[in-house]
Amino acid sequence: MYQQLNCKVVRNIPDKKTTFLISALAIATFSTACTLAQPNTTPSPANSTNQTEEGQATITMAVIPWQVSAEQEKKLQPLADYLTKALKRRFEFKITKDYETAIDLLVKRKVDIAYLAPTSYIEAHRRDPKVEPLVAQINKETKRPWYTAVIIASKTSGIKTLKDLKGKRFAFVTKLSTSGYIVPTVHFQEIGINPERDFSSVIFAGSHDKAKEALVKGEVDAIADDRRSYTDQVNEEKINPKKYTIIWESSPLPSVPLVASSKVSVKLKDELKKALIDAPPGLVDPTGGIGVGYTLVQDGDYDIVREMQKRIANK
Structure with missing residues (x-):
């Protein structure tokens, strides 16, 4: 079903209205880059047991098959090493055979996070409104959180x-x-x-x-x-x-998000956001390409893609 990468712990332009919305989205989203409050590490009494167990568990990330799996696995190792060290937790990638499998693993809470295309994220969110986008990559060429x-x-x-x-x-x-x-x-x-x-x-x-x-x-x-x-x-x-x-x-599109499943605690979400925003330049992102960093995103950033989906559905 999927290929697994284990890591040892070492520590067509849309219409004018749509184009305007994309530009506004890109500017608003990029303005949030590199601004992240320190996570609240004090668990509530109700969540203390779950967070203690979570602190010892492996973090799993489903990744859509952007590249040939064998090459993607090799390229992802530096990212795996970095996240393992930054989070002080064993980190594991699961490169799925297709986009559908990545969505299923996330929605069924069989992985903690997933790297999804914007459309795949929207489908996951439709099936489980509690899944949440955390960060998105910044394009190497434009230095903005979008792609085309x-x-x-x-x-x-x-x-x-x-x-x-x-x-x-x-x-x-x-x-x-x-x-x-x-x-x-x-x-x-x-x-x-x-x-x-x-x-x-x-x-x-x-x-x-x-x-x-x-x-x-x-x-x-x-x-x-x-x-x-x-x-x-x-x-x-x-x-x-x-x-x-x-x-x-095309005109610019909101960048590919890293999405948390509904089982992930606020504490771990904050830690993941901070680790990725603080990631060193040149670290390979989950697509297998050389990244230049990440920025915070939220569900509303992907409304422009939802509107495009509706146009296809209503044709």
Whole structure:
């Protein structure tokens, strides 16, 4: 069901109204970075027993399969080591086979926290309103807590604009992916493209890496992706940028959150927030990419994605 990483303890542009809301969200969210009150470490009598047991337990984090699992495991080790040391608790990652499994583990309280796409977080929160987003990554390129969706096409396909996608083979990531499905689908609606009708074939690859793999293998002509995920693979020389082109990029989207399950105490939530906001520069984030830090987030920051979901549901 999932692959496990153990750590030893060493201590399409939306409309104008939507664009305005995103800009306001990004500014408001970024303004909270690096401001975190010291956690209240004094448990109430009612919670003292639970918090004592919690203090001895392993912290588990479910991670959606952003990259090939073996590579993701290797890249996550420095983050695991840092959190183990900072929290003085054994820390364990569970890289899930798909987005659905990560949501299930979180909602069923089988993990403490999960690293989810914004859309996946919204689904988890719908199923359990007590799950809570804690922090989100700051984009390495923009130095802001947002990212963008892109559509990437093979240059040999003859695709130069979104209209050229008609009759072509296309790959989404999963319907629970914000950049890999929700955002590009909303934009397709806006410009009159129906993937089911207009594309010769549509697949759901399951992860961002698998979508890019399908593109490189020539199994599809174009894909929906996360801009940073694509850029990271170009920088790692896994993708030749001379063979592919970004034909569309979205407006900024609220960044990917780290989400706490309903079983996690306020004390542990505060400790996790502080540890991640205080994390050293260059620490790999759960996607496997080099991060530049984290900022605090809250449920309302993801309302813009909820609105996009409604537009798809009401089409």
